[in-house]
Amino acid sequence: xxxxxxVLNRQRKERLxxxxxxxxxxxxxxxxxxxxxxxxxxxxxxxxxxxxxxWAIYPLVVKWAEAFxxxxxxxxxxxxxxxxxxxxxxxxxxxxxxxxxxxxxxxxELAKGALPILIVKDAVFPTIxxxxxxxxxAAAKGMSRKTLVDIYVRGTxxxxxxxxxxxxxxxAYTRSDACGAASAWAAALGKFKQDDLKGxxxxxxxxxxxxxxxxxxxxxxxxxxxxxxxxKVARGIAIVxxxxxxxxxxxxxxxxxxxSKAEREIASGRYIGARxxxxxxxxxxxxLARAFIEFALSDAGNKIVKEVGGYVPLSDSERAQQLRKxx
Numbered sequence: 001x002x003x004x005x006x007v008l009n010r011q012r013k014e015r016l017x018x019x020x021x022x023x024x025x026x027x028x029x030x031x032x033x034x035x036x037x038x039x040x041x042x043x044x045x046x047x048x049x050x051x052x053x054x055w056a057i058y059p060l061v062v063k064w065a066e067a068f069x070x071x072x073x074x075x076x077x078x079x080x081x082x083x084x085x086x087x088x089x090x091x092x093x094x095x096x097x098x099x100x101x102x103x104x105x106x107x108x109e110l111a112k113g114a115l116p117i118l119i120v121k122d123a124v125f126p127t128i129x130x131x132x133x134x135x136x137x138a139a140a141k142g143m144s145r146k147t148l149v150d151i152y153v154r155g156t157x158x159x160x161x162x163x164x165x166x167x168x169x170x171x172a173y174t175r176s177d178a179c180g181a182a183s184a185w186a187a188a189l190g191k192f193k194q195d196d197l198k199g200x201x202x203x204x205x206x207x208x209x210x211x212x213x214x215x216x217x218x219x220x221x222x223x224x225x226x227x228x229x230x231x232k233v234a235r236g237i238a239i240v241x242x243x244x245x246x247x248x249x250x251x252x253x254x255x256x257x258x259x260s261k262a263e264r265e266i267a268s269g270r271y272i273g274a275r276x277x278x279x280x281x282x283x284x285x286x287x288l289a290r291a292f293i294e295f296a297l298s299d300a301g302n303k304i305v306k307e308v309g310g311y312v313p314l315s316d317s318e319r320a321q322q323l324r325k326x327x
Contacts, residue, residue, distance in 0.1 A: 046074035053087015053100030055205035056223040085178025102180025116278040121312040134165025142241030173220040176201030184275040225310030
């Protein structure tokens with residue numbers, strides 16, 4: 001009897017061992033199949049993906065596109081800058097698959113089907129020429145929000161003498177194209193819109209930056225990615241600190257003199273010129289557009305954000321939240 005029980009137990013154990021072995025083998029085959037299918041699935045993506053819009057996002061999207069196309073060689077990327085307004089308009093009429101939008105999406109745009117997917121955070125900074133006679137005073141004392149409103153909205157401050165400089169006119173530059181930078185700058189000054197901003201209109205972020213660099217009496221505003229070269233302020237300009245709390249002095253956190261400092265202040269939510277950047281589609285994105293946005297929000301895409309610099313990446317939970325919006 002004991003012998004029979006031992007035999008039965010041994011047979012049961014052999015069956016269990018075989019079952020376990022089969023399960024392990026099947027799991028290994030499934031994992032191998034998944035690993036093998038990933039490049040194949042990536043290679044099967046094909047077609048043309050078109051994007052237009054914000055100058056602020058353009059450099060980052062180009063880098064994402066290079067990596068995405070490398071993994072998907074049958075995909076053609078068509079990317080053009082032109083301002084957030086153009087990106088929004090193009091996407092809503094179906095001229096492009098994805099609009100690059102560097103401002104908040106308003107209710108009328110949402111009503112037309114705009115689906116904004118947050119991808120990174122950014123900011124706009126007031127800039128003056130490094131050759132400006134008032135540059136040292138501006139760097140030390142900064143400007144209050146009221147002074148900036150008087151320059152850009154009311155137009156009552158027109159001379160550098162009024163802000164501690166020489167008796168010379170202020171050449172205020174603004175954007176001529178409908179863009180997120182101007183919208184963000186107007187919002188940072190108060191409850192204003194781009195149309196409220198006064199100044200000499202210049203097209204595009206690079207153009208506005210170049211105008212300020214060339215003009216010793218010039219003042220403008222620029223996106224984070226254009227204001228810094230590496231960790232340092234771009235050559236030819238100076239950032240004007242903003243006395244946001246209006247206490248008559250520039251506090252330590254209000255003095256932005258490096259990219260790393262700028263990123264910390266944007267992430268903290270204290271900097272008044274901070275804003276959010278979006279990839280926008282009309283309705284739920286089509287498969288190719290969705291694949292690109294998913295790549296942008298992936299770990300690989302987040303790594304590119306950090307490599308490119310000039311943007312504040314989203315947290316893991318923020319990226320997950322945005323991915324859920326496309327389901």
